Structures are given as C-alpha cells and as structure tokens.
Amino acid sequence: xxxxxxxxxxxxxxxxxxxxxxxxxxxxxxxxxxxxxxxxxxxxxxxxxxxxxxxxxxxxxxxxxxxxxxxxxxxxxxxxxxxxxxxxxxxxxxxxxxxxxxxxxxxxxxxxxxxxxxxxxxxxxxxxxxxxxxxxxxxxxxxxxxxxxxxxxxxxxxxxxxxxxxxxxxxxxxxxxxxxxxxxxxxxxxxxxxxxxxxxxxxxxxxxxxxxxxxxxxxxxxxxxxxxxxxxxxxxxxxxxxxxxxxxxxxxxxxxxxxxxxxxxxxxxxxxxxxxxxxxxxxxxxxxxxxxxxxxxxxxxxxxxxxxxxxxxxxxxxxxxxxxxxxxxxxxxxxxxxxxxxxxxxxxxxxxxxxxxxxxxxxxxxxxxxxxxxxxxxxxxxxxxxxxxxxxxxxxxxxxxxxxxxxxxxxxxxxxxxxxxxxxxxxxxxxxxxxxxxxxxxxxxxxxxxxxxxxxxxxxxxxxxxxxxxxxxxxxxxxxxxxxxxxxxxxxxxxxxxxxxxxxxxxxxxxxxxxxxxxxxxxxxxxxxxxxxxxxxxxxxxxxxxxxxxxxxxxxxxxxxxxxxxxxxxxxxxxxxxxxxxxxxxxxx
Numbered sequence: 029x030x031x032x033x034x035x036x037x038x039x040x041x042x043x044x045x046x047x048x049x050x051x052x053x054x055x056x057x058x059x060x061x062x063x064x065x066x067x068x069x070x071x072x073x074x075x076x077x078x079x080x081x082x083x084x085x086x087x088x089x090x091x092x093x094x095x096x097x098x099x100x101x102x103x104x105x106x107x108x109x110x111x112x113x114x115x116x117x118x119x120x121x122x123x124x125x126x127x128x129x130x131x132x133x134x135x136x137x138x139x140x141x142x143x144x145x146x147x148x149x150x151x152x153x154x155x156x157x158x159x160x161x162x163x164x165x166x167x168x169x170x171x172x173x174x175x176x177x178x179x180x181x182x183x184x185x186x187x188x189x190x191x192x193x194x195x196x197x198x199x200x201x202x203x204x205x206x207x208x209x210x211x212x213x214x215x216x217x218x219x220x221x222x223x224x225x226x227x228x229x230x231x232x233x234x235x236x237x238x239x240x241x242x243x244x245x246x247x248x249x250x251x252x253x254x255x256x257x258x259x260x261x262x263x264x265x266x267x268x269x270x271x272x273x274x275x276x277x278x279x280x281x282x283x284x285x286x287x288x289x290x291x292x293x294x295x296x297x298x299x300x301x302x303x304x305x306x307x308x309x310x311x312x313x314x315x316x317x318x319x320x321x322x323x324x325x326x327x328x329x330x331x332x333x334x335x336x337x338x339x340x341x342x343x344x345x346x347x348x349x350x351x352x353x354x355x356x357x358x359x360x361x362x363x364x365x366x367x368x369x370x371x372x373x374x375x376x377x378x379x380x381x382x383x384x385x386x387x388x389x390x391x392x393x394x395x396x397x398x399x400x401x402x403x404x405x406x407x408x409x410x411x412x413x414x415x416x417x418x419x420x421x422x423x424x425x426x427x428x429x430x431x432x433x434x435x436x437x438x439x440x441x442x443x444x445x446x447x448x449x450x451x452x453x454x455x456x457x458x459x460x461x462x463x464x465x466x467x468x469x470x471x472x473x474x475x476x477x478x479x480x481x482x483x484x485x486x487x488x489x490x491x492x493x494x495x496x497x498x499x500x501x502x503x504x505x506x507x508x509x510x511x512x513x514x515x516x517x518x519x520x521x522x523x524x525x526x527x528x529x530x531x532x533x534x535x536x537x538x539x540x541x542x543x544x545x546x547x548x549x550x551x552x553x554x555x556x557x558x559x560x561x562x563x564x565x566x567x568x569x570x571x572x573x574x575x576x577x578x579x580x581x582x583x584x585x586x587x588x589x590x591x592x593x594x595x596x597x598x599x600x601x602x603x604x605x606x607x608x609x610x611x612x613x614x615x616x617x
Contacts, residue, residue, distance in 0.1 A: 076358035087415025101254040107336030110249035115316020136209035152203040154287035158185040161196025169239040194294040200246035229255040253353040260351035339363035347380040393492030393609035394500040398485040402579040404531040428543040445543030489603040490532040501611030516595035519615035540578035554604035563588040
C-alpha cells in the first residue's frame with residue numbers, strides 16, 4: 029500500500045476509535061454522600077419505621093437508599109406533596125389555553141355563591157382565596173367532586189379573597205372542579221392524561237385517599253420516590269422530561285414565584301417549627317409549592333418544596349440542579365428536624381453548579397497540564413454536563429458544532445467545537461486562536477448561563493497519543509500497513525508503515541480551522557519525532573488527519589528494522605520539546 033493510500037484510506041477505522049472514546053472513558057464521579065447513611069439509619073425508630081432518600085443532580089441519580097423495612101420505590105401516601113402535582117396539572121391546562129390563572133371560579137362552577145364571586149384560580153391554589161381550610165366532604169368517598177365543592181362553597185369565607193394567606197386543602201377541590209368544567213373531563217382523567225401518562229408514573233394514583241369520583245386533590249395522592257423524582261426532573265428542566273414538554277418555562281417560573289404578595293400569614297403549616305428555624309413560619313408560597321429559600325435581594329427562589337403531613341418530602345435546589353425526595357412512613361413533626369439537617373448537609377457536599385470542580389486534561393493521554401492550540405481536551409467533573417450522553421453534531425457538512433443539549437465550552441469567551449458531552453465529562457477542541465498565548469480561561473456554559481470556570485496554561489505543543497483501550501495507556505490507536513488495527517494479535521512488521529493518532533501537536537501549515545473536517549494534508553510546524561522501543565521511527569508524515577476534525581493528528585511512521593519485537597513495545601511521540609504520555613505501546617513482530 030502506498031503512503032498516500034495510508035494517509036487517506038484508514039480514517040474510518042480511527043473515527044470509530046474517536047467516537048467510542050468518550051463513552052469508554054466516561055467515569056461517573058458522584059458526590060461523596062456516604063455520610064448521609066448514618067444520619068438516615070439513626071432516624072429509623074418505632075415511630076419512623078422506614079424511610080428512603082433519593083437524590084438527583086443534573087438529572088443523574090447520585091443517591092438512592094432505603095432504611096428500615098422499606099423499598100426506595102414503595103408507594104406511600106404523599107399528603108400535601110399532592111398539591112405540587114395538582115398545580116402542575118392545572119398549569120398545563122393554562123398552557124393549553126383551557127384555563128387562565130385569573131379566571132374566576134364563578135365562570136365555571138354553577139351556583140357559585142356571590143360572596144365568593146371574585147375568587148380566582150390563582151387564589152385557590154396559592155391559599156389566598158379565603159375558602160375554609162378543610163371540610164368533611166374531602167374524605168367522603170361516597171360523594172362526587174362537584175357535590176363536595178357545592179358544600180365547601182356554602183361555608184363562610186375566612187377573609188376577603190386576596191387579603192391573607194391561610195394554608196389548607198379545600199380550595200384545591202374548587203380549582204379541580206374548574207378544570208373539570210373547562211375540559212368536560214373528570215379530575216382523575218385529567219390527572220392521568222396531563223401527568224401520569226406523559227411522565228410514565230407507574231406507582232402514582234390520584235385516589236390514594238378518597239375516590240376516583242371525589243379525589244382529595246390537595247392531599248390524597250399515593251406515589252413513590254421514583255415517580256416524584258421524574259416530576260422534579262421535569263420541573264428542574266423548565267417543564268421538559270426526556271424530550272417531552274409538559275409545562276412551558278413561563279409556567280414553571282410562575283409556579284415558583286411568590287403568589288402571596290406579602291399579605292398577612294393567617295395560618296402556615298410551618299408555624300409550629302419556630303424552634304427549628306425562626307424563618308419557617310414566614311415562608312411564602314407559589315402555586316402548589318413552598319418557597320423555602322430565596323435570594324435576599326432579588327427574591328429569586330433557591331429551594332422549592334411541598335412537604336406532606338406523613339413525612340413525604342420532595343424538594344428542588346435550583347442553584348445545584350438538585351432534586352430530592354425523602355420518603356417516609358411517619359409524620360411531618362418527626363421528619364422535619366431530619367429534613368432540615370439533611371438538606372443543610374447536602375448543600376455543603378454538593379456545590380452550586382457555578383462552583384463545581386473541573387479538571388482539564390489532554391483528550392488522548394488524560395494528563396493534567398497545559399493546553400495546546402487545536403488540542404482535543406477532556407473536562408472532567410461531577411455534574412458538569414447533560415443527563416444523557418451526546419456525541420458531536422455537525423454544524424455544517426464539514427464543521428463540528430459547538431453546542432450539545434444546551435451546553436457549550438467557552439475558552440476565552442470563544443465557543444469550542446464539542447465532540448462529546450456527558451454528566452461528568454465534556455470533550456472539546458481547544459481553539460487555534462490560543463496560539464501565542466500563555467494563559468486562557470475555560471468556562472462551561474449551561475443553557476446560556478456561565479457555570480464552572482478554570483484557568484488554563486497554554487503551551488505550543490502538548491502531545492498525547494490516543495489508545496485503543498481509551499485509558500491513556502496501553503496499546504496505541506494505531507493502524508497497521510495492511511489496514512488492521514494494531515494489537516498483540518495483529519502486530520506490525522518491522523520495516524512497515526504504521527499510522528499513529530494523536531492530538532496536542534499545536535499549529536499546522538497550512539493553518540487549520542476550528543472544528544473543520546480536514547480535507548487534505550497539513551504539516552505540524554514544530555518538529556515531530558517518534559521512538560519505538562529504543563529505536564527512532566522514520567516520520568513520513570505528521571499533521572492533520574484527513575477526514576477527521578482538525579486537532580486530531582495522524583503520523584505515518586516507518587518502523588525501523590532494528591526495532592525490538594514484542595506485544596507491548598514502548599511508543600513515544602515528541603513535538604518540539606514536549607513528549608507524549610508514558611505507558612503507550614505498539615505490538616511489533
């Protein structure tokens with residue numbers, strides 16, 4: 029086979045190496061949450077016989093354990109955690125134009141009394157309607173939702189609608205009845221169509237307490253941690269779950285916004301927990317959820333939750349992109365100290381997204397250090413990328429794109445072409461504009477917002493040889509002269525030509541373009557040298573790999589007749605004064 033045939037004929041095999049590479053080396057690096065085990069085990073008692081904790085960070089499951097006689101995904105009564113579910117169903121109908129938040133209940137419910145004519149859907153699900161907190165009909169399985177709402181409507185108002193906040197359950201029945209009248213469907217059907225089916229909630233039932241005809245909307249759902257985590261992931265992802273949009277981003281934002289408008293708090297479920305935290309009785313409410321922590325200046329929510337009276341406690345930490353479900357068979361009184369301590373500890377272990385630790389390595393050797401212009405780099409860090417792996421996408425026919433699933437890597441503000449993005453690893457191409465610099469800054473961007481950032485040292489060359497095992501050592505990613513992949517079973521002959529694939533060689537002539545698939549030959553500016561065993565190899569070509577993205581190097585090297593034979597002969601590449609990683613080998617016969 030001729031030299032030119034070697035140059036352009038084997039890139040398809042190497043492309044397979046490179047596309048497999050990120051998946052093969054991706055190592056999940058979950059946060060060290062083992063300290064939670066003892067805390068949760070100690071919480072098990074005769075009054076709290078079983079509990080579980082499920083944690084997800086950026087869509088990735090990082091903790092899932094049960095304690096006591098309990099399975100993590102056992103269905104339980106979730107009590108007031110039902111309110112978050114219910115509010116989401118109602119907001120889906122708002123998104124669909126079937127309801128509006130400021131629609132009055134009197135527009136939909138027949139015989140709605142005049143003293144309650146001004147009550148809106150928004151007020152009903154933010155506890156500012158003045159409707160009584162509870163009513164015996166909520167637990168009457170022999171009646172219907174319509175009949176229950178008629179009975180609730182006859183009760184006197186606690187206060188003028190919109191004037192105060194008072195936590196309760198009965199107002200959610202009226203909100204659900206508005207939905208029934210607006211759509212012509214029962215609440216149980218709406219709950220299934222709008223929530224259960226799209227999220228594939230396998231253990232969630234609307235009639236955990238109550239009946240299908242008269243479900244306890246605000247507190248009667250039975251569910252499990254696995255189902256609720258799906259819901260929280262959807263909420264964290266601004267209304268989208270696994271590519272399916274349930275809620276609009278504005279709807280998610282509206283649910284999280286303070287809907288109480290600073291009115292007097294007449295009754296709060298947290299009013300008995302002042303000793304645990306004096307701020308708890310002052311917590312404000314959105315739509316179906318509590319605003320547990322907010323940014324002092326802006327009022328932006330940091331934590332939102334919807335705890336249940338039996339201890340089921342789901343929450344979202346927005347800055348950490350963290351969703352948690354503490355599932356228990358107990359009471360809120362017993363669970364609350366654990367819940368608060370647990371969340372505080374988790375906040376100390378899992379940093380906000382912007383503060384995540386990242387390590388930038390050579391994408392072939394995985395060595396830390398300086399970065400060269402055009403180098404394939406791999407950034408490692410727990411929770412820095414998307415939940416699901418994403419491989420490169422072509423921006424045009426011959427150029428790799430710089431965004432994957434809403435993530436970008438910016439180097440000195442310039443988007444880098446992306447080869448792979450996963451939860452704990454992102455592989456990119458350093459821009460050639462680094463040439464001549466000695467320092468730069470790498471920043472990961474998520475959905476248009478800056479995340480973790482790290483300073484970089486820049487060097488003219490930082491060579492790394494790709495390896496067949498995708499580990500940075502062992503047999504190199506090498507093609508033999510006969511077109512086979514080099515291995516101990518298929519060694520290269522002495523005197524033959526082998527193709528070695530590497531990165532980090534720096535600038536080429538003619539200059540390469542960021543992310544561009546290389547159509548022809550381009551030689552390294554700095555002098556390359558290859559040693560195989562104790563012998564120099566004759567470098568016939570060293571530069572961009574035709575058919576592959578710029579930054580990937582190909583070296584055509586003639587093996588010396590004096591090279592020692594063996595299944596793992598040491599291989600070293602030097603570009604300028606910089607050498608490749610130790611531990612790379614080639615099989616020679």
